[in-house]
Amino acid sequence: MAKEKKEKVVENMETEVVAEDTRKVVLMQGNEAVARGALAAGLDFYAGYPITPSTEIAEILSEELPKKGGKFIQMEDEIASICAIIGASLAGAKAMTATSGPGFSLMQEGIGFAKATETPCVVVDVQRGGVSTGLPTKPSQGDIMQSKWGSHGDNPAIVLYPHTVKECYELAIRAINLSEKYRTCVTLLLDEVLGHMREAVKLPDISNVRIVNRLRPTVPPEWYKHYDENQKYISPVASYGEGYRFHVTGLAHDALGFPTNKASEVAAQMKRLKRKITHNIRDLVQIESYMMEDATVAIFAVGICARSAKAAIKAAREYGIKVGLLRPITIWPFPDDAVKKMLRDVDTIIVPELNEGQLINELHRLTKDKADGKIIPIQRSDGEMITPTHIFRVIKEAH
Amino acid sequence: MANIPQKVVHKYLRHNKKFPHVWCPGCSNGTTLGSIIRAIAELNYDRDGITMVSGIGCSSRMPVYVDFNTLHTLHGRALPFATGIKMQKPEQKVIVITGDGDATAIGGNHFIHACRRNIDITTIVLNNNIYGMTGGQYSPTTPTGDRATTSPYGNIDPVFDICELAMAAGATFVARTTAFHALETQDIIKKALEHKGFSVVEVVSACPVIYGRLNKKGGGPEMMMHMRDNSVPLKATEKMTPEQLEGKIVRGIFKQVNKLEYCDAYANLMSQFNVKEEAKK
Amino acid sequence: MSQVFRKEVRFSGSGGQGLILDGIVLARAGVLDNYKVTQTQSYGPESRGGSSRADTIISDGDIYYPEAQNIDILVALTQVACDKFIFEMKEDGILIVDNNLVKNISVSIGKIYEEPFTEITLEKLGTELPMNIVTLAFMVKITKIVSEKSLEQAIRDSVKPMHIELNIKAMNLGFDLAKKYL
Incomplete structure (x- = not known):
């Protein structure tokens, strides 16, 4: 163990x-x-x-x-x-x-x-x-x-x-x-x-258990901005009933939260929404690499398909096939860097998923110099699971 | 009915920030905003203790102008947002501003269930019989036969009576008034705010620029005069025949009963576990 | 590679027979015996009737795929379930059926135990409701997949306090039924 x-x-x-x-x-x-x-x-x-x-x-x-x-x-x-x-x-x-x-x-x-x-x-x-x-x-x-x-x-x-x-x-x-x-x-x-x-x-x-609480404002209400542009993408947030009397709207809004049509203010909002994710990829993305060190065949799967994959890998390793699993724990934002590394390191990637091909599209997005034949889909959308036996068979064929 | 000086009214507005407002000339929404503010001033509520929530539509632009905790939500969804706020902070005075389409079409399901729960929220429905913000499509309260941009041959839909709907669904305070009767509106809203439970105030409103124009009802002043001339206080209806009542807007408080309020019911449920309401943080 | 202990058990029949509870109780007993366990189920929209199955996998190694694929022990309480799942069994697997409900066993399997569980439960306990526990206890006594002590504790942990006594009686009835085979 x-x-x-x-x-x-x-x-x-x-x-x-x-x-x-x-x-x-x-x-x-x-x-x-x-x-x-x-x-x-x-x-x-x-x-x-x-x-x-x-x-x-x-x-x-x-x-x-x-x-x-x-x-x-x-x-x-x-x-x-x-x-x-x-x-x-x-x-x-x-x-x-x-x-x-x-x-x-x-x-x-x-x-x-x-x-x-x-x-x-x-x-x-x-x-x-x-x-x-x-x-x-x-x-x-x-x-x-x-x-x-x-x-x-x-x-x-x-x-x-x-x-x-x-x-x-x-x-x-x-x-x-x-x-x-x-x-x-x-x-x-x-x-x-x-x-x-x-x-x-x-x-x-x-x-x-590590617990995170949202940042609370330390400024007096008259200085408070619900979306403070001076903070790096994430600003402290007040709650209703605490004296801050801020406005919230689904309309495009300025730093105070009031609706705006002004391009520069709208752009600032859109930038903030995007950058708070893209600038924190290292904090957000988690992946599991399972038996990937020497792998020439990789399985890329999430959730229950990753469990089937692990069972299949165990069986395939007994046959001497060097196969591993890359499993995103955070699926969005997508772990681009880890996937790019996998694309470089292995010959074949098998993507089992219980749909008609969703995760695999992200791999194709990142595959510019690799023939698509190297990425093998296993897709199932009939309500039944993809079994370890099924994945094992595909590993053997791919090997 | 106390006479509230202008200065006090301004105290409750985001006076320097957000005016002029978006409403058209002749629109009665501003008049009703005035009535709401004066009712709140009369009750001397603390601004921090009020949360005003709205959906989408002309009237739903109101929260941006008032200096409370304010939330402008999605079309039809003001009540579930407000329910979340009220449940989390029962001490907040929660006011929902909504329109006829917002409350009874897209938000109809939320409206009847908020009534049923009897959660302590005051819902003010500014009923102008039309979708104004999108340019004049017929709503569930556009009178049958009337014109809208989507009923060019006359509206064939029967109408909702918002107050009947609210009463049948279980609201414990239900009233109707018109924007013309600004002082009466102020008084009724004050009573609604003081009522513990779900209160609904329908304010019959004027949309001269779209509904009025499409249906040849005249401008703002004419539509206001129509409200004056074609509405009757509830009391007066006792002596009126059905023929006389035909086409009349009945004003007054139709229902006012005390029933266990939803947050109180939840507090009762919690009391068996010996936890303090705001134990944490 | 060292041989790990791994048993795949399927309880199958129709909704309302208490099969999912059997799966859960067995899984709990497995936990008490310090095994790794998974328990899954499959059922239709019906609470009563319809087909129902519960899988419990007990192992001392990691369990990745949580559904039974090579069934070691199949409990079948309807003919349909028996006909369907017997083909997913290992050749040396153990099949346990209620022989009032399952009349035909289509292929030969390692070991087959047939008892009128439902009828006996009604006769001895005055109600057929705990038939699932009788069957489960019978299976545990025969296969020793978990300890009897852990099974009893798992039953106590899994049923409402007011039903514990009846279910413990049912367990003992199941143990007694199994004795003649030991």
Whole structure:
């Protein structure tokens, strides 16, 4: 087991869990781990609407939030849910909602509003199968592009993608931390299988969890700017009812938050939204390299497909095939540098994904001098998983 | 009804920053803003304790002009945003400014559910019978037969009665007034603000530049006079026949009852766990 | 490479038979025995009826793919489930069926245990509800996949307090049924 640990390299593990796990092992569902992680990160407010396969998150938080003085409300739909968490966040709360594809589509306008107004919040999307109502109890990875481009206009995204129940817990904490740090809406994407799957996990004591709170203004109200252009892309943020009496609008706005049509002010807003992501790639991007040191074949996968890949790699290594896995933990912003390195280092890349080809497009984007034949897709969008056997077969053929 | 001096009104406005406003000449939204400000001044509310939330539309531009905590949201969604704020900070006085299309078309679902919850938010619906900001399309309150840019042959849609809708959905304070009756509006809004629970005030408003022009209702003053001449106080309707009531705008407080308020209900729920409301931070 | 302990168990039947609870209880017992475990399920929109299955994988190595692919132990409580999943079993796998509900076993498999679990549960406990626990305990006694002590604790941790007594009785009934095979 110790050997295996060495083989896993997680780059930029600015981990949210700062000390060794001390508590006993428990059996926990992915959705429950998300809820527990959010609570550990200091969640104050949850608004949501029932939808399979995310509902357990709401059920657990409806039980737990009132116990710690937090607020839970079941809204009339997903649109209302995203709006309510933005409102609560403007009033100072760490706020979250959870949904699945159809609800995620409904939330897109609100997600854009949160990003434009730089209001911290977290949206969990437990992806279901298929387009439209699709397959409520089956997995897919069909929302990868939606989580980046779902809302209209340019709205840079931070999206995290766990592959184990433990990671559900850790990334829920990280999602809330990043939303607070970067003043934006952060999305946590889960596969249905992971949301509903139970796994033995050892959770850390809450005192060992690193918690980030949004920066608060230190200036008197008359000097306060809700989007201070003198700060490097992220400025301190006041809450309603604290004497700052600021204005928030989804319209293009100036440093004070008032609507503007002035090109220079609009450009400043757009630049800030973009740069706070692009200037912090090192902090935002996390990847896992698994057995990549000597690999000539690489698998590039997220979530449940990365688990199938690891099983396939184990089998292929027994046949002497040098194969590894590159797994983005942060999928947006995309880990361009790590992927470019992989493209240089290996002969063949296999991209298994539960959709008709979304992640693979990002690889093509970064492949200028490499024949496309080197990138082999494995795609499935019928509600069933890509099995280790399937990936193993493709590895053998590619080798 | 106290007479509030101009100077006090200005105290509540972002007077130096955001004027002149976007509203057309003859639009009654400014008059209603005046009534709202004077009601707040009369109650002597602290500016920091008020959050004004709006959706999208002409009336929804109001929050930018007032010196409160202000939030200009998405079309139809002011109430869920306001619900989040109120739940998180129940001590805030939350006022929602919305229009007929914003509240009863795109935001209709949120409107009825906010009524049902009886959450302590005062919702002021400035009903000008048209989508003004987008240039004059028919709304759920455009009278049947009237012209709009999307009903060039006359509107075939039946109309919503906003107050009936609010009462049926469970709002505990429901009233209607007109922009012409500015002092009455001030008084009703004051009562709505003092009411604990979900309050709805429909202010019948004039859009002379679009609705008035398309339907030959005259300019601002004529439309104001129409409100004066074609509205009756609720009390007076008792003695009127259905024929006499035909086409009349009935003004007054239709419903005012006390019922458990939503944030109080949540506080009751929490009380079993022995946590303090603002225990943290 | 050293041989790791790894067992893939599938509980299959129809919604309402308590199969997912079986999967969870077995997984909890696995955790108590210090194994790595995953538990997944697949079901249709129905809470009652429809097809249902729960997979539990217990291993002392890392478990990547969480669904059973080469089933070591299959519990089948409908004919449809048995017909479907028997082909996903290992040749030396163990099949456990309720022989009132599963009349035909289409291929030969390592070991087959047939008991009228539902009928016996109703007869001995006055209700057929804890049939899932009877079956699970039977399976555990036969296969020793987890310890009996951990199974009991897992049952206590997984059912509502008011139902613990009944389910412990069901567990003991399952153990007793298995004795004649040992």
